Amino acid sequence: MTDGICHMRDDASDPDKGRIYTVAVRALCEFTAKQGDLDLRFTPSPSALEGMAGHTTVTSRRAKHYESEVSLSGDYKQLHVRGRADGYDPKRNRVEEIKTFRGDLEKMPDNHRHLHWAQVRIYGWLLCQSRSLAEIETALVYYDIGTQKETVLVETCTASMLQQYFEEHCEDFIAWAEQEVQHRTVRDAALTSLTFPHADFRQGQRQLAEAVYKSAVAGRCLMAQASTGIGKTIGTIFPLLKASATQKIDKLFFLTAKTSGRALALDAIHLIRQHQPASPLRVLELVARDKSCEHPDKACHGQSCPLAKGFYDRVGQARQAAVRVVMLNQASLRAIALAHQVCPYYLSQELARWSDVVIGDYNYYFDGSAMLYALTTENQWRISLLIDEAHNLLERARKMYSAELDQQQFRSLRQTAPKSLKGPLDRLHRQWQALHAEQTSDYQVHAGISSKFLLSLQQVGADIADFIAENPESMHADLQQFYFDALHFTRLAECFGDHSLFDITKTNAQGGRKNGRLCLRNVIPAPFLQKHFTSSHACTLFSATLSPWHFYADTLGMPDNTVWIEVEAPFETRQLSVHIAHTISTRYQDREHSLSAIVDLIARQYSTQAGNYLAFFSSFDYLNKVCTLFVERYPDIPVWQQSRRMAEDERKAFLDRFTPDGNGIGFAVLGGAFAEGIDLPGNRLIGAFIATLGLPQVNEINEQMRYRMQESFGDGYDYMYLYPGLQKVVQAAGRVIRTQQDQGVIHLMDDRFGREKVLDLLPRWWGMGKSEAKEYCQKKNEG
DSSP: OOSOSOEEEEOTTOGGGOEEEEEEHHHHHHHHTOOSOOOOOOOOOOOHHHHHHHHHHHHHTSOTTOEEEEEEEEEETTEEEEEEEEEEETTTTEEEEEEEEOSOGGGSOHHHHHHHHHHHHHHHHHHHHHHTOSEEEEEEEEEETTTOOEEEEEEEEEHHHHHHHHHHHHHHHHHHHHHHHHHHHHHHHHHHTOOOSSSSOOTTHHHHHHHHHHHHHHTOEEEEEOOTTSOHHHHHHHHHHHHHTTTTOOEEEEEESSHHHHHHHHHHHHHHHHTOTTOOOOEEEOOOHHHHOSOTTSOSSTTTOTTTTTHHHHHHHHHHHHTTOSEEOHHHHHHHHHHTTOOHHHHHHHHTTTOSEEEEETHHHHSTTOHHHHHHHHHTOOEEEEETTGGGHHHHHHHHTOEEEEHHHHHHHHHHSOGGGHHHHHHHHHHHHHHHHTOOSSEEEESSOOHHHHHHHHHHHHHHHHHHHHOTTSOOHHHHHHHHHHHHHHHHHTTOOTTEEEEEEEEEOGGGOEEEEEEEEESOOHHHHHHHHHTSSEEEEEESOOOSHHHHHHHHTOOTTOEEEEOOOSSOGGGEEEEEOTTOOOSGGGHHHHHHHHHHHHHHHHHHSOSEEEEEESSHHHHHHHHHHHHHHOTTSOEEEOOTTOOHHHHHHHHHTOOTTOOEEEEEETTSTTSSSOOOOGGGOOEEEEESOOOOOOOHHHHHHHHHHHHHHSOHHIIIIIHHHHHHHHHHHTTTOOSTTOOEEEEEESGGGGSHHHHTTSOGGGTOSHHHHHHHHHHHHHO
16 A cells, blocks of 8 residues: 555635645554554465465456456545555455465464454445445455465445444544644644754754755755764764755654664754744664563563564554654554553554654665665655764665575574475585586585575475464474575575675585585665665664765765765864884784884884873784783783673663773774774873774675675675775774864875875865875875
8 A cells, every 4th residue: 555644735716615635545544443462473474476466366366347456445534545446356246355364363463363354344434435336246256375275255335334434434533633743733843943952053064954954845865974973873863853844854864873873863862852842753663583572581472472462452552652652763653552461562553653753773774674764665754864883874875685505504494394395405415516516616606596496495495384274283483494594595686686696605624524505695775775775755874984985876876966074073173193114014814013113103103191091903803912912011001992792781881981081902903892982082082093094804705795796886805895994994983082172193004005096085174185195195205
């Protein structure tokens, strides 16, 4: 259904009628008809393509006079209801609602059945009204994807019965719709008069805010590179809120890669609201399911979890209570959910429909099954996006649109799988072995994916789905996981193209056998992300490292009318002393020789000015070698170092060492937890040492990705290695200067930092641009 949940318009032809609200049949029924338990016991459901194919199959079986996709609409008081019935047979006088499923129909959750009956009854009334029918047959047609059989449930209803049913549901919705329109009216009035919460903008902040506002007015995308310290979060949220009323923006989605980003957004909106306490702006924080679950030891259905039992009977009251609370962060939403005995996570999913600002992870909008994107397209929302620390989106999107299958896990599954699945699994095993026969090396990229292998994989997925649907109580965790992996793999295989690689990696296994890991590896997520950007009215990507702009525009799939700006930094060159160690090479073959020079350089700087420093290295191995030698030579200088897989309390202890009156060196990995997203202003951090350019490791996989980048953009090395590497360097260096009062030093420890091309990619305010590069290179040559 593509109609919006609720749209408002004034009826100019009849002022007495007032405002008209338009709602889709499905949205109306989802709001008013669901009842009973939340039931999320795993039952394999048809994919979107299977669902469309199932509808086509059912309608193709009908007589020639059968009408498909019948557009219908009707009015009740101020409410205008519209939608499309799946089918109508005029000779039988039967309206049909077609639903596809797998497995045992009797085990379909009751709340689904209530919803389906509500939809077909509403369509029944709209047909009776439009065609002057005294009665009609309403039918639910359940089509089993596995068996291709139909189960038809029919009831005969008089027009008066259906009219009463229709009006009861409309009455339930009208009260909510009127409340929502009143909320929108008051919200827009408040946003129109919104004032900036500070006495004045910081340097660069006004430039950023104006660019965001103009982009919202123009309805286009903006990429903004802006240094830390100007207040990017509030500098982007404020202008978009200000523009929301005039641009009729329904919702603002603030998307971030890290929990810290969500906290900053919540703090910024709280500050804005302090200056306008009467504003009814509804703000929702979306938190991952595993961090929201109150009963992790229980399953998500009414027979197991008390918060799932009767969920739909109580969620209406919880929803009404929640929309009165303007700041729905994790804590406040949890309190409301528990007060009404409903699941906090699924209450948040419901409230995403009714919130003005939604703050959550990238995946809520950009993933292949993203909830916010699906709601946006289904309901035709006019949205604006703010993408925080947008340099992270490339790698995150690559992971979203990549898939792996591991043969070792598959072998274990074959040994424990039910006997009924042995045949399909054996056939898949043979096709997997056939792929091995085509492999001439341990790692190899293949031009395409074997159609025979894909067919076997799809069949295994269908057979596992049927087995789980028929045997829901005998759930095998490994079987379910392989089903999910296979489903993800086959879905990505359907859209395999030049944006991705299909590669196979062989590894040694017990008994001399080889295990094969199959990977659909996304290299360029642009083709997947483009529709997500174009579905927004306006979009702003912001970060301290979005340079060069064409790299991110190309790889992320930004629209052609995207604007890029570099916001004026609030810092002055005199605040930061940048040194390049042109006698040090940190290339892989030179690293052992670099250890002594790096250790002595760090010690010299420390002896010149004692204080807190961070030293960044490209790997834990490199870090450990430098740190070990440093401790041996300079045991009196305090050091602490990052370790692999540090727990949250360990990361906190690492950062707590950086006190205003502290001294010492913190050793960390470039691109890791301490290289971005941390704030150590003033004397908490006075300098940083950065070894290597942060270039990704040269290996077979990265080289294949480089080739693909070269084919697509003609600049493979820079796109694969140089730009991502320097982004890590600038992020790490950005930990040093956090305010306009800070002073600090950065040592770039590699001779390649002196290259003109590299220097030109560093922040302008460092004073290391092209002219400085020429002067530097000339001095180095003279030396």
